[in-house]
Amino acid sequence: xxxxxxxxxxxxxxxxxxxxxxxxxxxxxxxxxxxxxxxxxxxxxxxxxxxxxxxxxxxxxxxxxxxxxxxxxxxxxxxxxxxxxxxxxxxxxxxxxxxxxxxxxxxxxxxxxxxxxxxxxxxxxxxxxxxxxxxxxxxxxxxxxxxxxxxxxxxxxxxxxxxxxxxxxxxxxxxxxxxxxxxxxxxxxxxxxxxxxxxxxxxxxxxxxxxxxxxxxxxxxxxxxxxxxxxxxxxxxxxxxxxxxxxxxxxxxxxxxxxxxxxxxxxxxxxxxxxxxxxxxxxxxxxxxxxxxxxxxxxxxxxxxxxxxxxxxxxxxxxxxxxxxxxxxxxxxxxxxxxxxxxxxxxxxxxxxxxxxxxxxxxxxxxxxxxxxxxxxxxxxxxxxxxxxxxxxxxxxxxxxxxxxx
Numbered sequence: 147x148x149x150x151x152x153x154x155x156x157x158x159x160x161x162x163x164x165x166x167x168x169x170x171x172x173x174x175x176x177x178x179x180x181x182x183x184x185x186x187x188x189x190x191x192x193x194x195x196x197x198x199x200x201x202x203x204x205x206x207x208x209x210x211x212x213x214x215x216x217x218x219x220x221x222x223x224x225x226x227x228x229x230x231x232x233x234x235x236x237x238x239x240x241x242x243x244x245x246x247x248x249x250x251x252x253x254x255x256x257x258x259x260x261x262x263x264x265x266x267x268x269x270x271x272x273x274x275x276x277x278x279x280x281x282x283x284x285x286x287x288x289x290x291x292x293x294x295x296x297x298x299x300x301x302x303x304x305x306x307x308x309x310x311x312x313x314x315x316x317x318x319x320x321x322x323x324x325x326x327x328x329x330x331x332x333x334x335x336x337x338x339x340x341x342x343x344x345x346x347x348x349x350x351x352x353x354x355x356x357x358x359x360x361x362x363x364x365x366x367x368x369x370x371x372x373x374x375x376x377x378x379x380x381x382x383x384x385x386x387x388x389x390x391x392x393x394x395x396x397x398x399x400x401x402x403x404x405x406x407x408x409x410x411x412x413x414x415x416x417x418x419x420x421x422x423x424x425x426x427x428x429x430x431x432x433x434x435x436x437x438x439x440x441x442x443x444x445x446x447x448x449x450x451x452x453x454x455x456x457x458x459x460x461x462x463x464x465x466x467x468x469x470x471x472x473x474x475x476x477x478x479x480x481x482x483x484x485x486x487x488x489x490x491x492x493x494x495x496x497x498x499x500x501x502x503x504x505x506x507x508x509x510x511x512x513x514x515x516x517x518x519x520x521x522x523x524x525x526x527x528x529x530x531x532x533x534x535x536x537x538x539x540x541x542x543x544x545x546x547x548x549x550x551x552x
Contacts, residue, residue, distance in 0.1 A: 160191060166206065166227040168192075168199070168245055173209045179227055179245055186543045188519030192246050195524045203252045205242040206230055212260050214239045220263035222297075222321060223249065224305050229267075232306040236314050241267075241305070246523070254292055265324045267297040267305050267317070295324035328370065331357060336377045349481050351380050351388055359392025367393060428505050429456045431497040434489045436463045440499060450506040452513060459485060504549065511546045515539060 163180035170176050177193030193199050205223075207230040208215075215221045222241045224230055233241035244253060257264055297320040300308070308317045325333075332354050339353070340346030351374060358370040371386040378385070429451050435441060448464075451457035459482060518539045525532045 163191065168204060168206055169209045170198070170204065171209055171212065176204070177245075179206065181227070186547065188516055188522075188539075190246050191519060192523045194522070194526060201245040201247045201523075202250055203256065204245050205253060205256060206245055207234070207242045208256070210234065211240050211242050215257075215260040218261075220261050220265060221257050222265050222267050222305075223257075225268050226304075226306070229304055229306045232309040233317075236309040236317075238314075238317075246520070254294075258292060262291055263293045263295070265295045265297050265321050266327065267299060267321060294327045296327050296330040297321045297324045298330070328357070328361075329373065332370070332374060332377065336374075341378055345480065345484055347378050347380055349484060350378050351385055352481065354378070355385065355388035355392045358389050359394075361393075425452060425506075425509055426456075428497070428502055428509075429453060430489070432499075432502050432506065433459060433463070434492060435496060435499055435502070436460060437486060437489045438496075440496070444499075446503070447510075450503070450510050452509060455485075458482075508546060508549060511542055511549070515542050515546070518542070 160178065160180040162185055163182050166179045166181075167175045168177045168179055177196070177199035179193075180191045182189055182191075192201065195201065206227055211221065211234075218240055220240065222233065222238065224233065224241050224243050226243055230241045230243050233239075242257075254264075297317075299305070299320055300316065305317055308314060335353050335357065336350045339350035341350060354374045354377070355371075358367055358374065361367050361370070367389050368386065371389040372382060374380070374389070375382040375385045432446075432450070433456060436446070446460075448457045448461050451460055462482065518535055522532065522535050522539065525535060
């Protein structure tokens with residue numbers, strides 16, 4: 147497979163990458179996934195979508211794993227191709243992976259042919275962030291009669307790491323002790339709040355209720371409302387009311403008044419969970435500087451913030467700022483106001499503004515490059531838009547290299 151270079155010549159689409167053949171259920175190769183070995187570019191590139199190759203309908207390794215999945219009664223879904231290979235070589239031939247996309251309805255329907263129990267074995271950060279499954283399809287497993295679970299992996303280690311280090315027993319224990327996905331997400335969400343304080347407990351309930359409110363099954367909502375009550379210590383009827391309000395679409399955090407028209411609409415979930423990565427901390431440090439008025443005279447784009455809640459707060463700060471500071475009394479949303487107060491009361495040393503901006507600009511470029519890479523995978527190489535996207539990707543790569551040198 148090739149593409150046209152800037153001078154009109156043909157260039158190998160997967161040049162400089164290790165390739166993994168992706169097969170359908172019959173074992174026929176229908177496409178490839180390729181991981182970059184060195185240099186710039188998206189970490190993974192896949193064959194562009196075709197009549198035969200549709201990522202939403204394929205699972206890497208399922209052609210080899212389907213018989214064992216049927217015998218053992220469950221499948222293990224991992225993040226990458228190397229994880230699948232490592233688990234199969236370690237005597238766990240029931241592992242599969244999605245082909246560079248989040249799990250969706252078609253994937254679940256495919257796995258349901260062979261087992262009704264699915265265990266997600268991603269590294270701790272990925273599973274905690276809910277990257278394994280699209281949030282708007284959380285109800286799908288229940289509607290398909292699936293028991294979707296999460297194996298709590300050791301922090302910073304994925305299945306391939308454990309197998310390579312000879313810790314297969316740790317992986318097996320994590321799979322054996324797996325918990326329902328929604329339970330896992332709620333536990334991670336709730337632990338990000340101060341449950342010993344009334345406001346913190348209220349924020350935890352609202353955030354958890356927003357997640358549970360997506361469920362279409364009223365019985366499941368009721369059961370998880372009781373679970374939230376036990377997790378947070380909040381009053382049961384109050385939690386149930388919050389869940390039902392979220393289910394009706396009334397759980398979004400909106401502000402009223404003139405400023406609301408200028409500020410962007412908030413994301414679906416305003417979680418304000420503690421930083422779980424260096425990127426999270428850098429974004430929060432920049433918000434601290436914004437609240438303190440340290441960005442006066444500087445042009446800072448909201449796109450620097452990868453987390454929707456951080457981006458929303460930054461846009462509010464820009465809207466509400468007066469004389470270089472933010473008037474907290476003008477923020478009516480309790481969750482946002484509470485988050486702003488934690489920023490103001492944080493007495494740790496301030497981070498260097500230039501270093502923060504440089505780091506976040508690089509991260510924003512990486513996100514843009516990943517997005518274009520995904521669009522490239524779904525675009526016909528002979529289409530004119532493919533060349534345009536490729537030119538944009540090359541320009542972003544050049545910009546990134548220049549900023550790294552600076």
